[in-house]
Amino acid sequence: MKKLSHAEILPLRLTPEAALENNRHPIILLLDNIRSLYNVGSIFRTADSALVAQIILCGYTPHPPRIEIEKTALGAVDTVPWRYEKDAASVIRELQADGWKVFAVEITDSGRQYDSLEYSDFPAVFVLGNELVGIDQTIVAATDGAIEIPMYGVKHSLNVSVAAGIVAFEAVKAWRRSSQKD
């Protein structure tokens, strides 16, 4: 078994031009009041790999151009469609009016698991909140539901960019499986 070199991997990837035009997965990551530039950069990288449709940065979430985001994103700020919108609640209402299902990634009394997504849950927006306090209750209440990653140990949460990665790749699998794109 041999590790592939960058030169061997390159032709397997989309070009930057193709990435922006491609039939991207019907998944949006909405980041509300995320504090860390490194988490935002890491989520851009995840969004490129998962080929999600868009990242929406809300509230005080830092947004490009910021050198720290670009450094962590390793170029993914140019390969993932993104926009900044101050008010997450307004964006959520607009997305819902356009037919998107909006899910809070948060521990709630719903208890729905992150790996229960079905065809009817798409197109899907996943809201990720602040590193310390999570998503505001007013935003949680505005969503169509919540999903959670099971916490088997002592602590209450994952790093937000890790949670975004787990949810994004699970959503990609659910979408591809249920829409038979594979």
Place this chain on the structure above:
Amino acid sequence: MKKLSHAEILPLRLTPEAALENNRHPIILLLDNIRSLYNVGSIFRTADSALVAQIILCGYTPHPPRIEIEKTALGAVDTVPWRYEKDAASVIRELQADGWKVFAVEITDSGRQYDSLEYSDFPAVFVLGNELVGIDQTIVAATDGAIEIPMYGVKHSLNVSVAAGIVAFEAVKAWRRSSQKD
């Protein structure tokens, strides 16, 4: 739908004492030559949430006690069994002799997907490598196989702590499903 408070979540979690005694998932994360203290701290947090059996830190991967790891891990260095071993190749041989299957999380010519794990793949060790150059080819060659997370976009890799989270939670699902622990 209501977000749960920390006070409501607390009784749902293991105590630190129970976490170390509990029947942990037969999954080890082996970090070889990881550079970033923050990635190591984030992986400790993931390992707590996924209740993996152990983290093994190898090569120049920083290990506790380091204030930056503890800050990012938010206490998980005390709730996850871990050890430092300089030489990853030796540890891999010992683990294999003890019946563990060792997988490189790396893009190789094997092409096996990360979500193809079955009962016979456990107990399982997942090797994660350096942020820039990945896992050394000599270590890749010493494993029983490689798994990869599909890269649908332009870039070649995820942040290593994000990749660790995706693989760890997928492995937990595969183990619980295949061993019918759910």
